[in-house]
Amino acid sequence: MKKTPVVLDCDPGHDDAMAMILAAYNPHIELLGITTVSGNGIIDKVTENALRICALANIRVPVAQGAGTAILGSVEAATDIHGETALDGAPLPAPIFELEKIGGVELIAKLVKEHPEKVTLVATGPLTNIALFLKMYPELKSKVAHIVFMGGSASRGNRTPYAEFNIWMDPEAADVVLKSELPLTMCGLDVTHQALVTKEVFARLEKMGTELSKTVTGLLTFFAKTYDEVFEMPEPPLHDPVAIAVLIDASVTKNRFVNVEIELNGTYTRGATVVDTYNRSGGKPNVTVALDLDAPKFWNMMLEAVEKAGVS
Ligand code: RIB
Ligand code: CA
Numbered sequence: 208m209k210k211t212p213v214v215l216d217c218d219p220g221h222d223d224a225m226a227m228i229l230a231a232y233n234p235h236i237e238l239l240g241i242t243t244v245s246g247n248g249i250i251d252k253v254t255e256n257a258l259r260i261c262a263l264a265n266i267r268v269p270v271a272q273g274a275g276t277a278i279l280g281s282v283e284a285a286t287d288i289h290g291e292t293a294l295d296g297a298p299l300p301a302p303i304f305e306l307e308k309i310g311g312v313e314l315i316a317k318l319v320k321e322h323p324e325k326v327t328l329v330a331t332g333p334l335t336n337i338a339l340f341l342k343m344y345p346e347l348k349s350k351v352a353h354i355v356f357m358g359g360s361a362s363r364g365n366r367t368p369y370a371e372f373n374i375w376m377d378p379e380a381a382d383v384v385l386k387s388e389l390p391l392t393m394c395g396l397d398v399t400h401q402a403l404v405t406k407e408v409f410a411r412l413e414k415m416g417t418e419l420s421k422t423v424t425g426l427l428t429f430f431a432k433t434y435d436e437v438f439e440m441p442e443p444p445l446h447d448p449v450a451i452a453v454l455i456d457a458s459v460t461k462n463r464f465v466n467v468e469i470e471l472n473g474t475y476t477r478g479a480t481v482v483d484t485y486n487r488s489g490g491k492p493n494v495t496v497a498l499d500l501d502a503p504k505f506w507n508m509m510l511e512a513v514e515k516a517g518v519s
Pocket of ligand 1: 218220221222223246247285331332333357365371372373446447
């Protein structure tokens with residue numbers, strides 16, 4: 208089976224943690240490494256969480272710490288959703304290995320450079336590291352097969368009325384990525400809000416009965432509580448693993464190839480992804496935007512990975 212070589216850049220975060228597990232345990236993905244970026248929590252917390260999830264799920268790949276602020280320097284953690292640790296809800300084991308000595312952007316460059324094939328970059332947090340990589344290592348751009356990012360929305364936002372959190376956190380970085388002319392896939396709120404953690408999902412986790420599935424249940428129970436409190440959504444959307452799922456089986460989403468721009472200056476709309484869903488603006492199509500999810504297919508992939516990780 209041909210595997211897709213992937214570097215995952217993330218801000219764990221409950222849904223990032225699930226993306227890590229899916230990337231590490233699905234046979235179609237070769238997870239080369241994990242890099243962290245501040246977003247759901249400050250960089251120290253999301254990096255510690257990445258190491259702890261690696262310990263929890265026995266994920267043995269290099270992990271490196273990336274950018275602690277957006278390109279223009281802002282930082283704001285989503286503690287209202289992910290809690291004070293950025294991954295509240297269940298005790299996590301201590302890390303079982305050290306961080307890489309090099310930074311996150313350098314690790315992306317090293318893994319892209321060293322792999323014999325082109326590498327896919329998957330971003331499930333703000334795009335700061337990806338943008339810095341593209342700017343600092345232009346000679347490696349030709350070794351990037353594809354950038355898949357969880358972020359944006361063809362409709363409304365979740366951090367402001369028009370901006371989704373990951374893009375809102377670093378719009379300049381998103382603009383660099385969207386102007387990169389690389390193959391891009393956007394998994395925005397339109398598709399990720401169809402990946403709901405339902406009672407059936409919890410029942411399937413309960414049936415597994417492993418230490419990992421019990422910990423995942425604790426984490427997702429917390430995530431459901433905060434999503435209900437903040438967004439009146441008792442069945443929370445598990446955003447980030449969708450960005451991995453599209454690499455496993457392209458039929459898991461229905462997409463449109465359209466023009467997407469980033470609003471950088473709007474008083475009320477900064478950080479919005481301006482998605483020309485029907486190509487009416489005359490803008491050059493530059494992003495494959497996932498819009499519809501085959502939820503049963505997605506959850507089978509996700510829960511199979513949790514089951515495999517639980518007995519690893
Ligand atoms: O808007 C949802 C995104 O923001 C997800 O990636 C979540 O983990 C947060 O980073
Ligand atoms: Ca995330």
